[in-house]
Amino acid sequence: GESVGLHLPTLSVQEGDNSIINCAYSNSASDYFIWYKQESGKGPQFIIDIRSNMDKRQGQRVTVLLNKTVKHLSLQIAATQPGDSAVYFCAEILSWGGGADGLTFGKGTHLIIQP
Amino acid sequence: DAGVIQSPRHEVTEMGQEVTLRCKPISGHNSLFWYRQTMMRGLELLIYFNNNVPIDDSGMPEDRFSAKMPNASFSTLKIQPSEPRDSAVYFCASSRRRDRGINGYTFGSGTRLTVV
Numbered sequence: 001g002e003s004v005g006l007h008l009p010t011l012s013v014q015e016g017d018n019s020i021i022n023c024a025y026s027n028s029a030s031d032y033f034i035w036y037k038q039e040s041g042k043g044p045q046f047i048i049d050i051r052s053n054m055d056k057r058q059g060q061r062v063t064v065l066l067n068k069t070v071k072h073l074s075l076q077i078a079a080t081q082p083g084d085s086a087v088y089f090c091a092e093i094l095s096w097g098g099g100a101d102g103l104t105f106g107k108g109t110h111l112i113i114q115p
Numbered sequence: 116d117a118g119v120i121q122s123p124r125h126e127v128t129e130m131g132q133e134v135t136l137r138c139k140p141i142s143g144h145n146s147l148f149w150y151r152q153t154m155m156r157g158l159e160l161l162i163y164f165n166n167n168v169p170i171d172d173s174g175m176p177e178d179r180f181s182a183k184m185p186n187a188s189f190s191t192l193k194i195q196p197s198e199p200r201d202s203a204v205y206f207c208a209s210s211r212r213r214d215r216g217i218n219g220y221t222f223g224s225g226t227r228l229t230v231v
Binding site for chain 1: 119148157158159160163171174206208220221222223224225
């Protein structure tokens with residue numbers, strides 16, 4: 001039969017604009033969160049991480065916000081560039097260093113940068 | 116730093132054949148993870164090792180799948196016999212466990228497996 005693949009949400013933004021990618025995570029007990037970027041044909045690439053005892057963390061052009069009340073993560077990318085076009089995944093770990101170290105990934109969002 | 120190295124990059128095999136995927140983690144990393152990525156299911160954790168010891172293999176789909184880590188610098192994921200539904204991209208990742216503030220896990224470039 002015909003296979004049905006994941007229908008990834010798509011976010012299209014103009015080059016130079018800011019973008020916000022959202023993610024709802026599954027486990028309220030998760031302790032550590034990571035955002036990954038995956039370009040076609042490549043493995044996921046680390047962008048930024050955040051522990052559950054923080055609600056905001058900034059990197060170069062990126063900011064991650066964590067709202068534990070509603071189990072929500074967001075990734076903000078400032079001044080988007082063509083090279084930012086990729087699929088972005090959020091991932092959670094139940095207990096960093098506590099034995100349950102496997103990452104659980106979200107479904108991903110496809111970010112498209114329009115020239 | 117050469118990163119996580121996986122081989123082969125592409126593998127095409129016939130149904131029923133044995134397939135072995137290889138991974139060399141980053142030196143000094145003591146945790147290693149095997150993931151599978153498909154359009155249907157996204158990225159799934161198959162198994163992970165801490166200090167060469169398998170910790171959680173609950174994600175391994177069937178007994179046809181097995182993974183080993185004979186030493187800190189090498190791991191294999193074996194599928195025997197392979198089936199068309201095993202077609203996917205298989206990623207290996209490594210990390211330093213209990214290391215605060217590290218940049219998460221590092222993924223390899225993946226092995227694209229096609230079983231015909």
